[in-house]
Amino acid sequence: xxxxxxxxxxxxxxxxxxxxxxxxxxxxxxxxxxxxxxxxxxxxxxxxxxxxxxxxxxxxxxxxxxxxxxxxxxxxxxxxxxxxxxxxxxxxxxxxxxxxxxxxxxxxxxxxxxxxxxxxxxxxxxxxxxxxxxxxxxxxxxxxxxxxxxxxxxxxxxxxxxx
Amino acid sequence: xxxxxxxxxxxxxxxxxxxxxxxxxxxxxxxxxxxxxxxxxxxxxxxxxxxxxxxxxxxxxxxxxxxxxxxxxxxxxxxxxxxxxxxxxxxxxxxxxxxxxxxxxxxxxxxxxxxxxxxxxxxxxxxxxxxxxxxxxxxxxxxxxxxxxxxxxxxxxxxxxxxxxxxxxxxxxxxxxxxxxxxxxxxxxxxxxxxxxxxxxxxxxxxxxxxxxxxxxxxxxxxxxxxxxxxxxxxxxxxxxxxxxxxxxxxxxxxxxxxxxxxxxxxxxxxxxxxxxxxxxxxxxxxxxxxxxxxxxxxxxxxxxxxxxxxxxxxxxxxxxxxxxxxxxxxxxxxxxxxxxxxxxxxxxxxxxxxxxxxxxxxxxxxxxxxxxxxxxxxxxxxxxxxxxxxxxxxxxxxxxxxxxxxxxxxxxxxxxxxxxxxxxxxxxxxxxxxxxxxxxxxxxxxxxxxxxxxxxxxxxxxxxxxxxxxxxxxxxxxxxxxxxxxxxxxxxxxxxxxxxxxxxxxxxxxxxxxxxxxxxxxxxxxxxxxxxxxxxxxxxxxxxxxxxxxxxxxxxxxxxxxxxxxxxxxxxxxxxxxxxxxxxxxxxxxxxxxxxxxxxxxxxxxxxxxxxxxxxxxxxxxxxxxxxxxxxxxxxxxxxxxxxxxxxxxxxxxxxxxxxxxxxxxxxxxxxxxxxxxx
Amino acid sequence: xxxxxxxxxxxxxxxxxxxxxxxxxxxxxxxxxxxxxxxxxxxxxxxxxxxxxxxxxxxxxxxxxxxxxxxxxxxxxxx
Numbered sequence: 001x002x003x004x005x006x007x008x009x010x011x012x013x014x015x016x017x018x019x020x021x022x023x024x025x026x027x028x029x030x031x032x033x034x035x036x037x038x039x040x041x042x043x044x045x046x047x048x049x050x051x052x053x054x055x056x057x058x059x060x061x062x063x064x065x066x067x068x069x070x071x072x073x074x075x076x077x078x079x080x081x082x083x084x085x086x087x088x089x090x091x092x093x094x095x096x097x098x099x100x101x102x103x104x105x106x107x108x109x110x111x112x113x114x115x116x117x118x119x120x121x122x123x124x125x126x127x128x129x130x131x132x133x134x135x136x137x138x139x140x141x142x143x144x145x146x147x148x149x150x151x152x153x154x155x156x157x158x159x160x161x162x163x
Numbered sequence: 164x165x166x167x168x169x170x171x172x173x174x175x176x177x178x179x180x181x182x183x184x185x186x187x188x189x190x191x192x193x194x195x196x197x198x199x200x201x202x203x204x205x206x207x208x209x210x211x212x213x214x215x216x217x218x219x220x221x222x223x224x225x226x227x228x229x230x231x232x233x234x235x236x237x238x239x240x241x242x243x244x245x246x247x248x249x250x251x252x253x254x255x256x257x258x259x260x261x262x263x264x265x266x267x268x269x270x271x272x273x274x275x276x277x278x279x280x281x282x283x284x285x286x287x288x289x290x291x292x293x294x295x296x297x298x299x300x301x302x303x304x305x306x307x308x309x310x311x312x313x314x315x316x317x318x319x320x321x322x323x324x325x326x327x328x329x330x331x332x333x334x335x336x337x338x339x340x341x342x343x344x345x346x347x348x349x350x351x352x353x354x355x356x357x358x359x360x361x362x363x364x365x366x367x368x369x370x371x372x373x374x375x376x377x378x379x380x381x382x383x384x385x386x387x388x389x390x391x392x393x394x395x396x397x398x399x400x401x402x403x404x405x406x407x408x409x410x411x412x413x414x415x416x417x418x419x420x421x422x423x424x425x426x427x428x429x430x431x432x433x434x435x436x437x438x439x440x441x442x443x444x445x446x447x448x449x450x451x452x453x454x455x456x457x458x459x460x461x462x463x464x465x466x467x468x469x470x471x472x473x474x475x476x477x478x479x480x481x482x483x484x485x486x487x488x489x490x491x492x493x494x495x496x497x498x499x500x501x502x503x504x505x506x507x508x509x510x511x512x513x514x515x516x517x518x519x520x521x522x523x524x525x526x527x528x529x530x531x532x533x534x535x536x537x538x539x540x541x542x543x544x545x546x547x548x549x550x551x552x553x554x555x556x557x558x559x560x561x562x563x564x565x566x567x568x569x570x571x572x573x574x575x576x577x578x579x580x581x582x583x584x585x586x587x588x589x590x591x592x593x594x595x596x597x598x599x600x601x602x603x604x605x606x607x608x609x610x611x612x613x614x615x616x617x618x619x620x621x622x623x624x625x626x627x628x629x630x631x632x633x634x635x636x637x638x639x640x641x642x643x644x645x646x647x648x649x650x651x652x653x654x655x656x657x658x659x660x661x662x663x664x665x666x667x668x669x670x671x672x673x674x675x676x677x678x679x680x681x682x683x684x685x686x687x688x689x690x691x692x693x694x695x696x697x698x699x700x701x702x703x704x705x706x707x708x709x710x711x712x713x714x715x716x717x718x719x720x721x722x723x724x725x726x727x728x729x730x731x732x733x734x735x736x737x738x739x740x741x742x743x744x745x746x747x748x749x750x751x752x753x754x755x756x757x758x759x760x761x762x763x764x765x766x767x768x769x770x771x772x773x774x775x776x777x778x779x780x781x782x783x784x785x786x787x788x789x790x791x792x793x794x795x796x797x798x799x800x801x802x803x804x805x806x807x808x809x810x811x812x813x814x815x816x817x818x819x820x821x822x823x824x825x826x827x828x829x830x831x832x833x834x835x836x837x838x839x840x841x842x843x
Numbered sequence: 844x845x846x847x848x849x850x851x852x853x854x855x856x857x858x859x860x861x862x863x864x865x866x867x868x869x870x871x872x873x874x875x876x877x878x879x880x881x882x883x884x885x886x887x888x889x890x891x892x893x894x895x896x897x898x899x900x901x902x903x904x905x906x907x908x909x910x911x912x913x914x915x916x917x918x919x920x921x922x
Contacts, residue, residue, distance in 0.1 A: 059470055059624075063467040066460070066463045066467050069460065069463070070464070073457065073460060083445070085447075086449075087454050089447075089450070089451060090451055090454040090455060094468075097471060098471060101471055101474055104475065105474070105478040108479065111482045112482055112485070116482060116486075239878050239879050239880070242878065268903070268904075270903035271902045272902070273902060274880030274902060274904065277878060302903060417870070419874050420877070423874060423882070424877075424882070449890050449891075452891060452898060453890075546907075550895070550898075551895070553907070553909060554894060554895035554896070557910070563907065563909070656911050657896060657908065657912055658876060658879070658907070659907045660905070660906055661905040661906065661907055663903075
């Protein structure tokens with residue numbers, strides 16, 4: 001019982017911390033993304049948004065916001081002494097899905113820039129695409145390692161058909 | 164039975180015995196997994212005779228015998244109330260099958276055995292493939308396989324199809340029973356029903372024209388339940404009218420319920436002996452369901468999943484598109500430069516290679532779209548999406564079921580409209596069909612990618628996403644309108660099985676992508692090729708002296724004629740021509756523009772030509788995209804609408820309505836944009 | 844069991860188990876959902892019941908039922 005309580009307290013802290021960090025990233029994204037669209041439409045070439053170490057975008061921001069909210073609701077569910085494994089799992093799987101997506105984009109960016117030498121990639125650096133992955137990875141990775149058994153079904157050896 | 168079966172047979176080439184097998188089972192039992200595990204990639208996909216439901220056949224060489232396996236549609240029953248059930252049933256009756264393998268989800272034994280009782284009553288030679296034994300074990304239940312086999316009177320092969328465990332066993336069991344006659348099980352119904360059955364059977368016995376494949380008891384059972392298909396059967400056998408009437412008069416409304424109950428009693432008796440139930444508990448799937456169907460989180464989660472799916476499609480297809488583009492540009496240039504007969508070089512280079520290139524370049528995004536949709540479907544999430552959307556769909560008079568055809572419409576409207584057959588209520592179905600073309604199919608993407616990419620730079624993805632949303636909004640608006648006017652009434656009750664979550668398999672997603680994407684390739688090879696050549700022809704006529712695609716050609720004449728209607732939308736004759744050609748297939752829009760503006764057959768070329776052209780600018784490209792989004796998708800959709808609604812009136816309504824809506828929306832976009840002077 | 848304790852499925856709170864006592868609606872509808880396995884006498888548990896459709900568990904499967912549908916299925920609580 002004591003151990004169960006510990007685990008759930010542990011998870012409660014994880015969910016809250018993860019949620020808040022993502023929330024900050026998300027809000028920054030949305031605000032800066034909106035500003036960037038405005039700046040682009042006014043054709044301001046050199047503006048301070050470009051100095052931010054990750055490329056802002058409203059939709060990416062909203063996606064991160066939703067992951068953050070899923071964890072946040074999970075936090076309140078634990079507070080009510082209910083099972084929040086689903087919230088932890090869904091949030092983490094969504095985040096992992098986005099990381100996979102950004103890895104894919106990184107790979108195609110590298111291919112487009114170096115193998116095809118596309119014009120759009122003149123000012124592009126590997127870091128531009130890699131930044132996302134670096135920013136998004138730590139928390140979901142941490143959750144994945146720590147709560148592996150809650151998030152993923154491990155293949156158990158079945159004895160069902162051995163007899 | 165059909166010609167196709169014979170073809171597969173010829174392919175098996177050796178003289179070993181051929182055993183014909185059909186694979187039956189409830190939805191969500193792992194039927195296609197088993198089918199793939201049995202046949203590998205040696206599958207033939209066609210249609211069931213007379214209908215457009217997909218039919219899969221495969222073959223398998225085993226030790227000393229060959230299997231020809233037909234995958235039947237997944238059904239709960241064989242009562243012939245849905246198209247799927249009818250197909251499955253008539254194939255079992257007429258297919259001269261040796262064995263029917265029924266795949267059963269071991270963790271849902273009782274419900275799945277219902278279909279078994281129907282198969283056995285029909286007189287099929289059944290083998291039960293007891294799948295998902297791992298799930299059963301996880302739920303700490305257990306099944307006594309021998310007892311189950313004895314009670315049902317059929318062999319039972321336990322297996323885990325996803326890990327390919329038990330496949331060999333299944334093959335050997337099929338071989339061992341295929342020539343043995345199984346005794347049909349006989350479920351004894353109530354005294355009253357048995358008496359009626361005896362009477363009906365007596366009459367049936369006296370009709371010589373009934374083929375011997377038909378078990379008279381089975382026929383009698385169907386007759387007294389008012390089976391909707393029996394009348395067709397009897398008519399086909401030229402049974403005398405008065406006898407038919409007499410037979411049908413035995414049917415009573417409440418018999419069916421009683422027969423269903425008795426079957427379940429039989430099953431409960433079997434499971435009480437063979438099944439030990441473990442404790443029920445909340446599964447991982449349930450915990451996940453609570454989140455993805457959460458009252459606030461459900462819809463946002465759905466939206467970001469969709470957004471992620473679109474990002475995936477773009478990211479993965481760009482490099483492939485560039486490669487195809489380079490290849491076709493090079494090829495077209497080669498042809499134009501090296502063929503000395505001017506018009507032939509132009510036909511091959513500008514017309515065919517250029518036009519085809521403009522179409523084939525969109526193979527990558529379309530394949531990627533089918534891939535990601537299939538991943539979502541396999542994972543089980545798509546069913547939850549329908550669930551989540553039910554809440555919203557109800558508000559405009561539909562329910563969650565209507566949502567899946569809408570989602571499929573993002574791939575292609577043709578299969579999406581066909582999939583509305585799962586809707587039981589005719590009014591629901593009509594509305595769902597009529598709004599489907601507003602769901603932006605893959606063929607419209609080329610236009611969006613081209614123009615959004617050209618004029619909206621980094622915001623291209625957002626613009627395209629907004630277009631999809633606009634399509635959905637118009638669909639919703641139309642649904643409300645139709646429900647309030649022509650299709651008054653309530654929608655049918657919503658009930659749907661939610662499959663458990665799975666990790667999607669790369670292989671099955673790839674297979675699904677190929678199967679569906681092939682349709683696009685076929686279209687590119689036929690209707691689009693002809694369309695492209697036709698556009699080239701008009702663009703090169705009249706012979707001699709005119710500039711290809713220039714203002715003196717026949718093509719220009721057609722466009723100029725209609726131009727006044729479209730001028731308020733910002734379109735000149737060239738866009739008008741492209742849109743008219745787009746009635747045949749939306750894929751042609753970009754190809755036709757390529758022909759008109761020139762660009763030497765490569766997308767890069769078309770892009771440069773459009774950028775250099777004063778007739779194209781951000782605002783009219785936006786209204787062009789809106790128009791393309793909303794007007795009739797293609798000739799194929801018109802055809803399938805006619806077929807599925809059974810009415811030319813509604814088909815024509817859909818064509819006219821969508822074109823008017825498209826015109827209005829494009830007008831608003833262009834005029835508002837001009838007024839607000841956004842600098843576009 | 845007295846009559847008062849019979850309630851439509853749509854009103855059963857999450858996490859409870861109930862036995863289906865009768866199906867309302869036309870013969871045809873009743874028969875079709877019986878064939879899916881939802882029939883009188885069986886026990887289902889309610890996985891989710893808040894806004895929107897209801898999710899119920901029957902053996903190892905899960906069904907989503909629209910609000911309207913869920914009010915047509917009458918149930919009694921079991922212990």
